[in-house]
Amino acid sequence: MTSASSRFIPPGATLGVMGGGQLGRMFVHAAQQLGYFTAVLDPDPASPAGWVAHHHVQAEYLDEAGLAQLMQRSAAITTEFENVPAAALVTLGAHRPVAPGADAVAICQDRALEKAHFRRCGVPCAAHALIETEAQLAAVDAALLPGILKTARLGYDGKGQARVRDRAELAAAWAAMKGVPCVLEQRLDLAAEISVIVARGADGQVVHLPVQRNLHRDGILAVTTVPAGIADALSAQAIAAATRIAESMQYVGVLCVEFFVLGDGSLAANEMAPRPHNSGHYSIDACDLSQFELQVRTLAGAPLVAPRLHSAAVMLNLLGDLWFARADDATEPDWAAVLALPGTHLHLYGKTQPRRGRKMGHLTITAATAEGAREIALRAAVALGLEAF
Numbered sequence: 166m167t168s169a170s171s172r173f174i175p176p177g178a179t180l181g182v183m184g185g186g187q188l189g190r191m192f193v194h195a196a197q198q199l200g201y202f203t204a205v206l207d208p209d210p211a212s213p214a215g216w217v218a219h220h221h222v223q224a225e226y227l228d229e230a231g232l233a234q235l236m237q238r239s240a241a242i243t244t245e246f247e248n249v250p251a252a253a254l255v256t257l258g259a260h261r262p263v264a265p266g267a268d269a270v271a272i273c274q275d276r277a278l279e280k281a282h283f284r285r286c287g288v289p290c291a292a293h294a295l296i297e298t299e300a301q302l303a304a305v306d307a308a309l310l311p312g313i314l315k316t317a318r319l320g321y322d323g324k325g326q327a328r329v330r331d332r333a334e335l336a337a338a339w340a341a342m343k344g345v346p347c348v349l350e351q352r353l354d355l356a357a358e359i360s361v362i363v364a365r366g367a368d369g370q371v372v373h374l375p376v377q378r379n380l381h382r383d384g385i386l387a388v389t390t391v392p393a394g395i396a397d398a399l400s401a402q403a404i405a406a407a408t409r410i411a412e413s414m415q416y417v418g419v420l421c422v423e424f425f426v427l428g429d430g431s432l433a434a435n436e437m438a439p440r441p442h443n444s445g446h447y448s449i450d451a452c453d454l455s456q457f458e459l460q461v462r463t464l465a466g467a468p469l470v471a472p473r474l475h476s477a478a479v480m481l482n483l484l485g486d487l488w489f490a491r492a493d494d495a496t497e498p499d500w501a502a503v504l505a506l507p508g509t510h511l512h513l514y515g516k517t518q519p520r521r522g523r524k525m526g527h528l529t530i531t532a533a534t535a536e537g538a539r540e541i542a543l544r545a546a547v548a549l550g551l552e553a554f
């Protein structure tokens with residue numbers, strides 16, 4: 166069993182998740198709503214998902230006894246972050262349905278494999294080169310500069326990246342990254358960033374959420390807006406590309422593909438995540454089927470139906486910086502001011518230590534119209550001391 170079987174696992178069973186962060190927590194919430202029991206494996210005694218799951222297996226991701234305990238508890242297992250060691254998924258997959266499977270996760274863990282997969286699917290992405298050796302560094306095509314050097318593995322939220330203008334900066338940046346395998350990408354002129362979440366069942370059925378528009382600050386997602394306000398044809402193209410990307414990996418689960426919209430209106434795939442994504446959190450409050458319920462359904466082999474966006478939405482990420490907006494000592498933001506606004510849905514992840522750049526929660530504003538959601542979101546931003554958008 167390397168991927169989830171299409172056999173339906175009914176509510177009352179226990180679903181397991183590797184990783185105890187906020188994505189695991191929201192998966193647990195969705196699973197519990199459907200009547201499943203839940204088990205989380207995470208080494209942290211105080212993890213956001215560990216707090217709320219029925220069972221918390223406190224162990225390292227490769228700990229044999231911990232994995233055995235998770236398997237013994239769970240009828241099927243998913244993952245909430247893409248850097249779960251592939252070996253752990255292989256171990257689990259030998260005994261239980263695991264979705265997504267180790268092969269697909271391995272592609273998403275490596276920017277070079279990921280880009281090769283996009284190309285195999287006929288999906289354009291930024292011109293790039295793999296840099297693993299001094300010779301490859303020296304041979305870099307000048308057309309890739311100015312560029313962005315990204316570690317092939319383990320990058321997230323803009324970490325493991327450096328913007329480089331010329332060969333000297335490139336060499337210095339690669340040295341600063343200690344010569345680990347990297348991908349140098351041509352820096353593209355972005356008109357917008359969008360992402361699409363698709364869910365694929367073990368029976369091959371694919372459904373998708375509406376395309377969302379994303380604004381990043383310092384490499385971290387700051388604001389997601391839905392509807393994205395892009396041409397229908399472009400949305401359709403992004404959805405078709407994400408669907409192809411999922412199908413050609415025989416993917417089972419929820420997959421998010423990030424795209425750049427370029428100046429000439431064309432699309433380039435940026436990266437993908439083999440799990441629910443920060444840019445899909447709005448779906449909890451603005452869609453009749455959230456990305457987390459889709460994750461539960463794909464894992465449990467439950468039927469998939471097309472999600473419907475019932476409200477326009479703006480999602481604001483709440484980073485730890487907010488706690489330090491007014492003073493050097495952590496001060497709780499003014500949640501009451503936000504909750505006094507109509508259509509606000511506050512999600513806090515139960516993290517007790519605010520730190521700059523740490524994802525502490527998110528706020529989704531739903532309204533009947535995009536303009537209405539934006540107006541309230543701007544008022545919420547003011548109340549919290551967030552930059553306008």
Ligand SMILES: Nc1ncnc2c1ncn2[C@@H]1O[C@H](COP(=O)(O)OP(=O)(O)O)[C@@H](O)[C@H]1O
Nearest residue numbers: 291313320321322323324350351352353381384
């Ligand atoms: N080739 C590129 N050209 C222009 N901007 C880029 C490029 N690659 C990344 N960026 C910017 O940096 C952000 C983070 O890069 P990304 O590859 O998505 O890494 P992460 O894994 O940290 O999310 C993107 O959302 C985009 O704003």
Ligand SMILES: [Mg+2]
Nearest residue numbers: 322423435436
């Ligand atoms: Mg990204």
